[in-house]
Amino acid sequence: MPRISHMSELIRTGAAAKILGTSRQHVVDLCIRGAIRSHGPGAHRRLERHEVEALLDRRRTRDDRQSLWLHTAVAGRVAKDPRGTLEKARANLRTMRSAHQARSPWIRRWEQLVDAGPETVMRALVADTPESAELRQNSPFAGVLTDRERRRALNAFRSVDHAARA
Numbered sequence: 001m002p003r004i005s006h007m008s009e010l011i012r013t014g015a016a017a018k019i020l021g022t023s024r025q026h027v028v029d030l031c032i033r034g035a036i037r038s039h040g041p042g043a044h045r046r047l048e049r050h051e052v053e054a055l056l057d058r059r060r061t062r063d064d065r066q067s068l069w070l071h072t073a074v075a076g077r078v079a080k081d082p083r084g085t086l087e088k089a090r091a092n093l094r095t096m097r098s099a100h101q102a103r104s105p106w107i108r109r110w111e112q113l114v115d116a117g118p119e120t121v122m123r124a125l126v127a128d129t130p131e132s133a134e135l136r137q138n139s140p141f142a143g144v145l146t147d148r149e150r151r152r153a154l155n156a157f158r159s160v161d162h163a164a165r166a
Helices: 013-020 024-033 049-057 062-080 082-098 105-116 118-126 130-137 147-165
Strands: 010-012 046-048
Touching (some): 010 013, 046 049, 062 082, 062 118, 062 147, 105 118
Antiparallel strands (some): 010 046
16 A cells, blocks of 8 residues: 555545545546545545645646537537437447446446436536546447538637647
8 A cells, every 4th residue: 555645635535526526436436447546445445635636637638628629519419409419329328338338337327417318418528527528538429420510620629729739
C-alpha cells in the first residue's frame, strides 16, 4: 500500500463524488481502474483530497474536446428526432450488450439514460463532468449523424481548436 503523506487529507468516496460532480459509484470505478489511488479496503476506502482535486483540474484532452463537439451535434439530432435517435441508440446498445462489451457498466448506464428520455440524454451528452466524458467514450450513438453532419462538426472543431492553439 502506498505511503500517505502526513499533510494529506483523506476523504471518503462520497466526498470525492461531490467534488467531481459524479456519483459515488463512479468514484469507486475510478479507484478500481487506478485513475485515483485509494487507501483502505472496500467500504472503508479513502482518497487523498489533492489527487481528487488534481483529477478535477486536469484539462480535457483534445480527443475529449472533439468528442464533446461530436456529441453536441448528436444532442442536436436528439432534439430534432428524439424517437428515431433514441431507437438507434437502443439498437446499438442491444448490439453492444450481445458483443464483447456485455459486462461494461456504461451499457447499463446508457440504457438508464435513454429510458429516462431525450432531455436526460441531451444533458448527459453535453455535460462537463467526468462521468459524461466517460459516457461519451462509450457512446451508443454511432451512426446517428450523417457523414455530412459528422464532417461539419469535426471541421468546426478543428477550426476552433487551431485558432485556440495559434
